[in-house]
Amino acid sequence: MAASSELQSLDLLISKNLSGIELQEYNRIHYGRTQHNELSIKESTQETAKENGFEIASYDFPTKKEETRSPRIVRVGVIQHSIATSTDKPLVEQRQGIFEKIRKIIEAAGEEGVNVLCLQEAWSMPFAFCTREKQPWCEFAESAVNGPSTQFLKDLAIKYGMVIVSPILERDEIHGDTIWNTAVVINEVGKVIGKHRKNHIPRVGDFNESTYYFEGNTGHPVFDTKYGKIAINICYGRHHPLNWLMFGVNGAEIVFNPSATVAGLSEHLWAVEARNAAIANSYFTFAINRVGTESFPNEFTSGDGKPAHKEFGHFYGSSYCTAPDGARTPSLSRVKDGLLISQIDLNLCRQIKDKWGFTMTQRLDLYADSLNKAVKHDFVPQVVSNN
Numbered sequence: 001m002a003a004s005s006e007l008q009s010l011d012l013l014i015s016k017n018l019s020g021i022e023l024q025e026y027n028r029i030h031y032g033r034t035q036h037n038e039l040s041i042k043e044s045t046q047e048t049a050k051e052n053g054f055e056i057a058s059y060d061f062p063t064k065k066e067e068t069r070s071p072r073i074v075r076v077g078v079i080q081h082s083i084a085t086s087t088d089k090p091l092v093e094q095r096q097g098i099f100e101k102i103r104k105i106i107e108a109a110g111e112e113g114v115n116v117l118c119l120q121e122a123w124s125m126p127f128a129f130c131t132r133e134k135q136p137w138c139e140f141a142e143s144a145v146n147g148p149s150t151q152f153l154k155d156l157a158i159k160y161g162m163v164i165v166s167p168i169l170e171r172d173e174i175h176g177d178t179i180w181n182t183a184v185v186i187n188e189v190g191k192v193i194g195k196h197r198k199n200h201i202p203r204v205g206d207f208n209e210s211t212y213y214f215e216g217n218t219g220h221p222v223f224d225t226k227y228g229k230i231a232i233n234i235c236y237g238r239h240h241p242l243n244w245l246m247f248g249v250n251g252a253e254i255v256f257n258p259s260a261t262v263a264g265l266s267e268h269l270w271a272v273e274a275r276n277a278a279i280a281n282s283y284f285t286f287a288i289n290r291v292g293t294e295s296f297p298n299e300f301t302s303g304d305g306k307p308a309h310k311e312f313g314h315f316y317g318s319s320y321c322t323a324p325d326g327a328r329t330p331s332l333s334r335v336k337d338g339l340l341i342s343q344i345d346l347n348l349c350r351q352i353k354d355k356w357g358f359t360m361t362q363r364l365d366l367y368a369d370s371l372n373k374a375v376k377h378d379f380v381p382q383v384v385s386n387n
């Protein structure tokens with residue numbers, strides 16, 4: 001058996017080892033459909049992917065035609081990637097290296113007609129928060145409006161008429177140079193239409209992010225774009241069902257989950273959480289994780305008894321998409337950069353709401369009332385005594 005950082009993907013393992021009716025049954029039960037409905041990818045794009053060492057996969061989610069509404073077909077892309085240079089290189093060189101590798105993948109997305117694209121959490125830097133060092137890592141923080149990442153992506157958004165979601169380390173110069181973990185939404189004409197700041201900050205393992213930024217102050221915004229109502233639940237927020245819920249309450253049709261998480265910690269949760277959110281909230285979800293093992297110049301510890309180390313662990317990629325009916329794509333690779341494209345019809349969100357009635361039956365009033373009580377300092381849990 002391959003070691004954790006070598007196994008390509010669970011999906012590949014299954015498809016290689018099952019066949020015929022067994023594979024069909026596996027697909028039906030696990031993925032929610034017997035076929036993956038792969039879409040063809042232009043030869044030139046496949047060539048680009050091969051030359052630049054990234055995977056590309058594209059899937060369709062065929063949806064029933066309605067009598068009174070036209071289909072709202074959208075191509076959604078997500079990118080997972082490793083860093084481009086070692087973390088002891090000058091910071092600008094590190095960032096530029098990432099820009100150059102990402103440019104190729106975004107161009108491939110553009111060539112394949114992607115309308116909305118989301119990158120991984122803190123995509124333009126190594127995930128250095130494990131170190132707890134302020135220098136040089138805080139210097140990666142940049143303006144959401146006109147920092148280097150936004151400037152770089154604006155041009156590509158305009159070139160391909162694409163909405164791009166760019167999760168970065170944000171520097172808010174107006175409010176005391178504070179730092180945030182932020183997703184910036186750039187529209188198809190290159191305008192920043194808004195941003196969302198990560199609501200839930202991890203305090204687990206080497207994820208020492210609370211040294212750098214606080215819980216976000218932007219609520220649960222849904223961005224009404226040309227290609228649908230989109231929202232972003234950044235990484236650790238995926239463990240919080242109410243965080244997912246609120247994006248749904250605000251009308252999201254697509255929720256991205258740009259992440260950075262490692263094999264030892266969360267891999268057994270990965271396929272569950274974003275998928276469950278799609279089902280519970282009748283919207284599409286896209287879970288995106290970075291790839292590779294990042295090593296830092298100085299040793300660090302995280303108060304968990306592990307010896308001092310320089311490596312974060314294996315970021316296992318495995319980005320995937322789930323539809324509101326719970327059907328999902330196979331994952332991208334655990335070890336390779338990749339572009340995942342899903343062709344979706346946003347009408348499916350309402351079709352599933354009508355079928356299952358999850359939004360109609362969710363009893364927000366009941367929970368609002370109970371939660372209101374639970375947050376009071378003199379709250380008494382509703383427990384019925386056995387005596």
Ligand SMILES: NC(=O)NCCC(=O)O
Pocket residue numbers: 121201202207234235236237259260261262265266
């Ligand atoms: N980036 C981040 O929030 N990671 C936390 C670990 C996890 O949620 O799996």
